[in-house]
Amino acid sequence: MELDIQKMIFEFIGGLGIFLFGIKYMGDGLQRSAGDKLRDILDKFTTNPLMGVLAGIIVTVLIQSSSGTTVITVGLVSAGFMSLRQAIGVIMGANIGTTVTAFIIGIKISDYALPIIAVGAILLFFFKNKRIHNIGQIVFGFGALFFGLELMGDGMKPLRSLEAFHDLTVSMSSNPLLGVLVGTIFTVIVQSSSATIGILQELFGQGLLDIKAALPVLFGDNIGTTITAVLASIGASVAARRAALTHVIFNLIGTTIFLIFLPLFTVFMQFLQAKLNLNPEMTIAFAHGTFNFSNTIIQLPLIGVLAWIVTKLIPGEDSVIEYKAKHLDPIFIEQSSSIALGQAKEEVLRMGKFATVGLEAARDYQMTFSQKNADTALQLEDAINNLDRKITDYLILISRSEMSTAESEEHSMLMDTVRDIERIGDHFENVVELVGYQITNKVKLTDSAKQDLQEMFDLTIQTLIDAIAALDDKDTSLASKVLRSEEQIDKMERTLRKKHILRINEGSCTGSAGIVFVDIISNLERIGDHSVNIAEAVLGYRD
Numbered sequence: 001m002e003l004d005i006q007k008m009i010f011e012f013i014g015g016l017g018i019f020l021f022g023i024k025y026m027g028d029g030l031q032r033s034a035g036d037k038l039r040d041i042l043d044k045f046t047t048n049p050l051m052g053v054l055a056g057i058i059v060t061v062l063i064q065s066s067s068g069t070t071v072i073t074v075g076l077v078s079a080g081f082m083s084l085r086q087a088i089g090v091i092m093g094a095n096i097g098t099t100v101t102a103f104i105i106g107i108k109i110s111d112y113a114l115p116i117i118a119v120g121a122i123l124l125f126f127f128k129n130k131r132i133h134n135i136g137q138i139v140f141g142f143g144a145l146f147f148g149l150e151l152m153g154d155g156m157k158p159l160r161s162l163e164a165f166h167d168l169t170v171s172m173s174s175n176p177l178l179g180v181l182v183g184t185i186f187t188v189i190v191q192s193s194s195a196t197i198g199i200l201q202e203l204f205g206q207g208l209l210d211i212k213a214a215l216p217v218l219f220g221d222n223i224g225t226t227i228t229a230v231l232a233s234i235g236a237s238v239a240a241r242r243a244a245l246t247h248v249i250f251n252l253i254g255t256t257i258f259l260i261f262l263p264l265f266t267v268f269m270q271f272l273q274a275k276l277n278l279n280p281e282m283t284i285a286f287a288h289g290t291f292n293f294s295n296t297i298i299q300l301p302l303i304g305v306l307a308w309i310v311t312k313l314i315p316g317e318d319s320v321i322e323y324k325a326k327h328l329d330p331i332f333i334e335q336s337s338s339i340a341l342g343q344a345k346e347e348v349l350r351m352g353k354f355a356t357v358g359l360e361a362a363r364d365y366q367m368t369f370s371q372k373n374a375d376t377a378l379q380l381e382d383a384i385n386n387l388d389r390k391i392t393d394y395l396i397l398i399s400r401s402e403m404s405t406a407e408s409e410e411h412s413m414l415m416d417t418v419r420d421i422e423r424i425g426d427h428f429e430n431v432v433e434l435v436g437y438q439i440t441n442k443v444k445l446t447d448s449a450k451q452d453l454q455e456m457f458d459l460t461i462q463t464l465i466d467a468i469a470a471l472d473d474k475d476t477s478l479a480s481k482v483l484r485s486e487e488q489i490d491k492m493e494r495t496l497r498k499k500h501i502l503r504i505n506e507g508s509c510t511g512s513a514g515i516v517f518v519d520i521i522s523n524l525e526r527i528g529d530h531s532v533n534i535a536e537a538v539l540g541y542r543d
Contacts, residue, residue, distance in 0.1 A: 214284060
């Protein structure tokens with residue numbers, strides 16, 4: 001029989017593409033159905049390593065990607081939302097969660113892939129309800145996963161007649177390290193362990209690989225999947241790089257342990273296959289699950305050791321943004337509403353500090369175009385949004401307690417101030433997006449415009465600093481200064497608009513540059529307004 005190389009390659013890469021699309025599309029549908037509360041899940045379930053493992057499993061099942069969970073975790077560690085030890089637990093859980101895909105594939109319902117896709121398409125295109133639409137996306141992705149897998153399988157069938165492939169499988173059977181290397185490299189290329197394990201299940205199912213060659217490849221797939229987190233951590237914080245390295249070390253240690261006991265593991269899997277009457281695909285799924293579950297059980301008590309190792313390998317202090325509230329303990333509400341309000345105020349001041357630093361980062365981004373400044377500003381805006389929710393919830397709890405007139409006024413002031421600071425975060429986020437637009441579209445501002453922007457940024461930042469300081473000390477003279485500064489900001493905004501019109505009339509400024517310039521000064525003017533609101537709340541303390 002003549003080997004049609006082109007047909008084989010096209011079926012394989014086309015099937016791989018459909019498989020990856022199916023996994024991603026199904027994961028997106030699951031995530032939307034869950035209400036996109038991944039961060040809340042990670043926040044609530046990472047109180048200890050065991051709960052972190054559970055959170056990792058849940059999130060990975062929701063998004064159908066261990067790499068995706070690890071990348072989210074790396075981002076949360078980088079943002080200070082999660083400690084390194086918590087992250088290690090989540091990463092371990094992600095490795096267990098990713099085995100769900102292999103078990104789904106093991107069910108072997110490829111014959112029904114096209115009808116499943118049809119049902120998904122009907123739900124997507126003939127129903128307007130959002131919930132049904134999400135279910136349609138899950139069903140369509142589920143069908144696409146199996147259809148892609150079947151195409152890949154058809155593409156790989158001719159491999160049995162290739163002498164070179166036969167020689168490779170014999171070599172992998174006798175040399176497990178070669179199998180690990182093959183699995184690692186292929187997963188690094190494809191960037192999805194679910195895909196490479198799916199391919200492995202097809203190869204094993206068609207008898208193209210024996211169990212002795214398949215298991216080392218499976219171990220390599222688990223090592224290869226760590227590359228996504230490593231790439232995500234490049235240029236990130238020290239803590240994020242440590243989390244990514246933990247993922248690599250975790251899978252390397254697991255692979256080493258299982259390679260040492262490979263003969264025993266092979267016998268165990270053959271026994272399991274015979275005892276439970278498993279099909280070849282489900283046998284690989286069980287092997288994958290056993291590897292990751294056992295690896296987690298072995299290394300879970302060693303989280304402290306893993307954290308120590310990566311800290312030694314990647315030394316250095318890291319300044320992180322702490323998303324979590326520090327002072328909002330519900331026990332204070334039961335003891336004294338006055339103390340609870342004091343704790344809430346401390347958290348509001350932290351929020352104000354984030355707003356100040358975020359605005360400074362937005363200014364620096366506009367001046368330097370450094371992506372690091374943009375990332376800092378967006379992380380801070382995210383932290384502000386998180387604190388906004390936490391503080392507001394805490395203040396609502398306080399409002400249910402008995403409060404004096406003065407405490408009620410303080411409570412109202414804090415509620416208003418939280419809202420103002422949250423809006424300041426939105427405005428400097430707008431500035432970051434405007435600068436991003438400026439960079440992407442190669443919009444050039446004149447030197448005069450840049451100088452004007454810097455002056456307005458500096459005045460706005462100082463006004464905000466004064467407003468937060470006035471809130472901290474109940475300093476009415478500083479609050480009055482904020483009101484005067486805001487008048488200067490308003491005047492400056494009107495003056496700069498006129499200067500901008502002159503530049504356009506002279507032809508020294510383009511329309512696109514004008515839009516960016518005007519929108520930035522408009523956002524700064526609004527930040528000035530919110531700073532005044534904070535200052536006026538302070539002035540309300542005067543008798």
